[in-house]
Amino acid sequence: MDLAVRGVRHRYGALDVLDDVSFDVASGEILAVVGPSGCGKSTLLGIVGGLLEPSSGSVTTGGAAPQGCLNPVTYVFQDFALLPWRSVAGNVALALEPHRLAPAERAERIAAVLALTGLAAFAQALPKQLSGGMRQRVGIARALVVRPAVLLLDEPLSSLDAQTRLLLTDELLAIWARERTTSVYVTHNLGEAVALADRVAVLSRRPGRIKALLDVTVPREQRGKEAARGALAALEARLWDLIRDEARLADRERADAADE
């Protein structure tokens, strides 16, 4: 399934957050969205996912959803958004609850995503018993259990420590290597963007506009390898060149914007 974002603008009261954002995500493509903090990245993803109403503009999908898809446009949240009173399996099961499924298929789907995310042994654990990395694995498992057509990831690794972030980056690569789900990945971490995405959209500071769209030219299979490091680092540096001044100005504007 592909995604088309056309002329999206958004205002919070008197504050212009997004200004005429348009881009396409091809079927099976992984697009990273980066930009200085407060540039409206998460707002943009909220609009794409139907969780926020844009002031104007439209988001459309096209093409067929994969077989067994229950929730075409599916979210992975920054703060995990797990129900603390439900077990790991119970949290994953929540995503299936609005759908009529045979008990066997339900159990099979849950077991499959728990195995895929390395959570099989923790099915009955409560979120409070899990580390941050494990909690986000639950968030990812819950998103995958509905076999999404478009996966929206809102800074999924930003509340994790640096080492756990690297581990989960590899796991996300492995998940996408199995099945190329069309994805939009919002992050402020440029290394993550070039490691995971096919293309990177750079947003300007608020009001956010698309400032640049860069292809990540290193093939995905080679990104973990030593030889690819130089090319990825160069790309990351290019992204930082595009963002640095925006980030500096955004930082100053933030100090002025006491009314936020």
Next chain:
Amino acid sequence: MLRMSDKSAATPAVAARTAIAFRGGGFVPGRSAWAAAAAFAALLAAWHLASATGVLPALFMPSPGAVGIALWRLAESGALAQHVAVSLQRIALGWSLGVGAGLACGIAMGLFTLARAAGLPVAMALFPIPKIALLPLFILWLGIGEASKLATIGLGVFFPTVVGAMAAVDNVPRSLVRMGQSFGLPPWRIVFSIVLPGALPGILAGFRISAAIALILLVSAEMIGAQFGIGAFILAAGNLMQTDQLLAGVALLSVLGLAIGALLTALERTLLRWR
């Protein structure tokens, strides 16, 4: 290469080394198992001593032993069971009615804009009235019997429950509700699977407050017009200057309050294991 420093090698000059003394601690309170028991024992001993030496006149403040004996006699005669049963029934029924209605209204106000816009100002306006002031009116409406006492207790716990339940629903993270919406959960399922379980800690915390209010109103209502019940018993004992009986009644109330607290703690432990 790194090497661990060797003590024998590091003492050519007798350079005095300074140990870094522990200075943390952070004022973290410690534990003391015996202090509580000792405090109670000291209090009882002082009371007993004051009674035995006549500092406390027995007529106005009987000794702890005398209160104990009064309690024992009450239990033996069956009067204790009768008063406690009547009081328990009143508080259980009045509290349940008030809390039931309060939860329904408070949760509705937490969920629905219109219910909140209309209900919150009304609740806020009526909340500060000490509900015991309405007992005479309830007696006129409902008679001197049980109904007026239940109405007082029920109304007294209703408003704090409304406000508490609404706040508990408000405190459920919006991100969890949005998560439910992002997976296409229908609204009623979001309410039952996300909002209500998420509001439960706040609702149970509110039970503690409403139970304390109910206990105060129970005793007050029983003192205004009742034959049986702990409040009526205490008032009657006071009128007859039976201070040992009076204090026995007060001791019973303290036990009742503690028992209600323990019950709520047990309820929280069972229902909120996930916390």
